Amino acid sequence: MNETYYAGVYWPSRGESPEACALRAEALFGQLASLDPTLSPWFEQANSRAAALKSQFVPDEKSFIELFKKKKYQTGPGEIAFSAWNGEKEASSVVEFSCGPPSAHTVDVCLFRPPTRGAAAERLLSSVAVARALRAMAVAWNPEFGIATSHVHRDEVLKLKEAGTFVGWIMYLSHQRGQVPALPAPVRVEPVENQGTLIVLTPERFTASNPDHRALAGQVQELLGDAGLLKPVTERPSR
Numbered sequence: 001m002n003e004t005y006y007a008g009v010y011w012p013s014r015g016e017s018p019e020a021c022a023l024r025a026e027a028l029f030g031q032l033a034s035l036d037p038t039l040s041p042w043f044e045q046a047n048s049r050a051a052a053l054k055s056q057f058v059p060d061e062k063s064f065i066e067l068f069k070k071k072k073y074q075t076g077p078g079e080i081a082f083s084a085w086n087g088e089k090e091a092s093s094v095v096e097f098s099c100g101p102p103s104a105h106t107v108d109v110c111l112f113r114p115p116t117r118g119a120a121a122e123r124l125l126s127s128v129a130v131a132r133a134l135r136a137m138a139v140a141w142n143p144e145f146g147i148a149t150s151h152v153h154r155d156e157v158l159k160l161k162e163a164g165t166f167v168g169w170i171m172y173l174s175h176q177r178g179q180v181p182a183l184p185a186p187v188r189v190e191p192v193e194n195q196g197t198l199i200v201l202t203p204e205r206f207t208a209s210n211p212d213h214r215a216l217a218g219q220v221q222e223l224l225g226d227a228g229l230l231k232p233v234t235e236r237p238s239r
Contacts, residue, residue, distance in 0.1 A: 002116075003150040003151070003152045003153075003207055003208060003209070004116050004150065004151050004152075005114060005125055005130070005148065005149065005150050005151070005169075006111060006112065006113050006114075006148065006149075006151065007111070007112040007114075007130060007133050007134050007137065007146070007147070007148035007170075008109060008110065008111045008112070008137075008146065008147060008148075008163070009109070009110050009134070009137045009138055009141050009143035009145070009146035009172060010107050010108070010109050010143055010144060010145050010146070010163040010164065010233045011107070011108055011141065011142070011143040011144045011145075011233065012102075012106070012107065012108070012144065012233060012234050013099070013100055013101060013102050013103050013106040013107070013108045014099075014102060014108070015078075015100070015101045015102035016099055016100075017078070018064075018065060018068040018078070018080055019061075019065060020099075021064070021068070021080055021097075021099040021100075022061045022062075022064035022065045022068065023061050024099075024140045024141055025059065025061075025064045025082070025097065025140070026059060026060050026061045026064060027136075027139070027140040028095070028097075028110070028136055028137060028140035028141070029042065029059035029084075029095070030059070031132075031136035031139070031140070032095070032112075032133065032136060033059075035124070035129060035132055035133060035136070036120065036123055036124055036129070038086055038088050038091045038093060038115070038120045038124075039086055039093060040086075041056055041058075041086070041087060042056070042057060042059050042084045042085070042086060042087070042095075043055050043056045043057070043084065043085050043086070043087045044057060044067070044083075044084060044085075045083040045084065045085045045094070049089070052085055052087070053087060056087070057084075059084070064082075067082065068080050068082070075098070075100070076100065076101070077101065078100050078101045079098070079099075079100030079101055080097075080098060080099055080100055081096075081097075081098040082096070082097055082098075083095070083096040084096075088115070088120070090115070090117075090118050090120075091115045091118055091119070091120030091121070092115055093112070093113060093114050093115055093120075093124070094111075094112075094113040095110070095111070095112050095113075096109075096110070096111045096113075097109065097110035097111070097141075098110075105234055106234065107163060107233050107234050108141075109163070110137050110140075110141050110143075112133055112137065114130075114133075125205055126205070127169070127170070127200055127202065127203050127204065127205065127206075130148045130169065130170050131148075131170050131190075131198060131200055133148070134146050134147075134148050134170050134171075134172055134198065135172075135192055135198055137172075138172045138192050138195060138196060138198070139192065139193060139195070142174075142195060143172065143174065144164065144174045144176065144177065144233050145163055145164040145171075145172065145173060145174065145177070145233055146171060146172030146173075147163070147166075147167075147168045147170070147171050147172070148168060148169055148170040148171075149167075149168025149169045149170070149206065150168075150169070150206065150207065150208055152208040152209075153168060153169075153206070153207075153208035153214075153217070154166065154168065156208065157208045157214060162232050163232070163233045164230065164231055164232050164233040165230050165231065165232055166221065166230065167199075167201070167217050167220050167221045167224060167230070168201075168206070168217070169200070169201055169202065169205075169206030170198065170199065170200050170201070170206075171198070171199040172192065172196055172197070172198055172199075173196050173197050173199065173224075173229055174195060174196040175194075175195065175196050175197070177196075177228075177229045177231075178227060178228055178229050179227070180197045180199065180224070180227070180229065181223055181224070181226075181227045183199065183220055183223060184216070184219060184220075186201075186202060186203060187199060187200065187201055187216070187220060188200040188203070199220075201213070201216055201217060201220060202216065
């Protein structure tokens with residue numbers, strides 16, 4: 001089974017300004033650049049590879065503020081949706097994020113889609129690298145919930161897609177969700193600054209095809225659910 005992976009962090013929209021979002025984006029891209037050489041430089045996504053390669057940008061506050069002024073990134077009054085590609089053909093990675101005005105039914109999100117094959121995928125899909133990426137996303141965006149897992153585990157095994165309601169390979173839980181209970185080995189729990197907790201289910205790559213991994217995920221799902229830590233980020237399902 002060829003499993004692909006993603007990492008995402010989610011939070012109820014806070015009504016941050018484009019300038020504030022630009023600062024957070026700069027922090028994230030700076031951390032990603034230190035994670036792997038394929039995660040620098042960055043290009044705006046486009047309809048073709050050739051077009052995208054003509055739109056390289058420096059991922060700093062000033063550049064993001066200017067990019068956010070483009071109509072194609074403005075999805076509503078004060079609402080930004082941006083997507084960047086690393087320009088690699090065989091080691092393609094994408095970062096997407098949205099931020100904007102507060103709403104009771106809006107989930108803001110940042111997604112990291114690492115490569116699916118090759119040497120870069122082997123590096124970036126280790127538990128250490130994925131944990132670092134999810135930690136960087138959590139520190140930059142201060143989300144309520146975060147997860148990194150395989151699409152197969154989410155879609156076919158759990159059949160759950162609503163952010164905040166299910167477990168995966170690596171998770172982030174904000175302190176506002178509550179205290180993380182004791183979890184079984186080999187689960188590792190780490191603090192993320194003064195914001196929340198990172199939970200790593202397995203030191204090796206988590207796969208939905210591994211029955212031991214599925215059983216462990218089910219056990220942790222039950223423990224976190226019983227502790228009241230698994231709930232939707234908002235009432236509206238998020239992507």
